[in-house]
Amino acid sequence: AQSVTQPDIHITVSEGASLELRCNYSYGATPYLFWYVQSPGQGLQLLLKYFSGDTLVQGIKGFEAEFKRSQSSFNLRKPSVHWSDAAEYFCAVGSWGKFQFGAGTQVVVTP
Amino acid sequence: GAGVSQSPSNKVTEKGKDVELRCDPISGHTALYWYRQSLGQGLEFLIYFQGNSAPDKSGLPSDRFSAERTGGSVSTLTIQRTQQEDSAVYLCASSRSGGTNTGELFFGEGSRLTVL
Numbered sequence: 001a002q003s004v005t006q007p008d009i010h011i012t013v014s015e016g017a018s019l020e021l022r023c024n025y026s027y028g029a030t031p032y033l034f035w036y037v038q039s040p041g042q043g044l045q046l047l048l049k050y051f052s053g054d055t056l057v058q059g060i061k062g063f064e065a066e067f068k069r070s071q072s073s074f075n076l077r078k079p080s081v082h083w084s085d086a087a088e089y090f091c092a093v094g095s096w097g098k099f100q101f102g103a104g105t106q107v108v109v110t111p
Numbered sequence: 112g113a114g115v116s117q118s119p120s121n122k123v124t125e126k127g128k129d130v131e132l133r134c135d136p137i138s139g140h141t142a143l144y145w146y147r148q149s150l151g152q153g154l155e156f157l158i159y160f161q162g163n164s165a166p167d168k169s170g171l172p173s174d175r176f177s178a179e180r181t182g183g184s185v186s187t188l189t190i191q192r193t194q195q196e197d198s199a200v201y202l203c204a205s206s207r208s209g210g211t212n213t214g215e216l217f218f219g220e221g222s223r224l225t226v227l
Contacts, residue, residue, distance in 0.1 A: 101146070
């Protein structure tokens, strides 16, 4: 069965510092992997996705993620966070018709 | 419409009552999903519609939950005899289908259900 684990429930980061959010997955085949962001009062928005090819994926808002098959990971990174990056981030895995989401990581950005 | 529209945005009901939640997907999107987001939990898959195919209902938590999609567009999620544990945000998402699977889900802002 497919599953997604986001080990960090909550992360606090200073504005301008780097950010890395962890995601580990279990999937029977080559997965489709996604990161979504949910800002307060807003719906989930896709940040980036990985289907195949280059394992380093660039997304919106300056985010990137790296697929590491050997570690079953798809960690999200941003070199320098902005106050507007405060939100909840969800990793998802799946294929057409069913997507499994992680429990989310809440990111707090301090001045 | 421009995005996925859900109504009501907030619903407070008494235990035992039935509720209906509505989702209007993005025009042209043939795939529609319902997820449930409880406090501190991730998104829990409920049901998936794809075109005229039989829906995947494997995520519905009990027979009190049902959903339909009329005319391949608007969907209604119905919860009968609501219980307090049904309190959550119900999210609807739609997606394109076709030869190229983008896999991107477009989410509505959700319907927050509170069962007293």
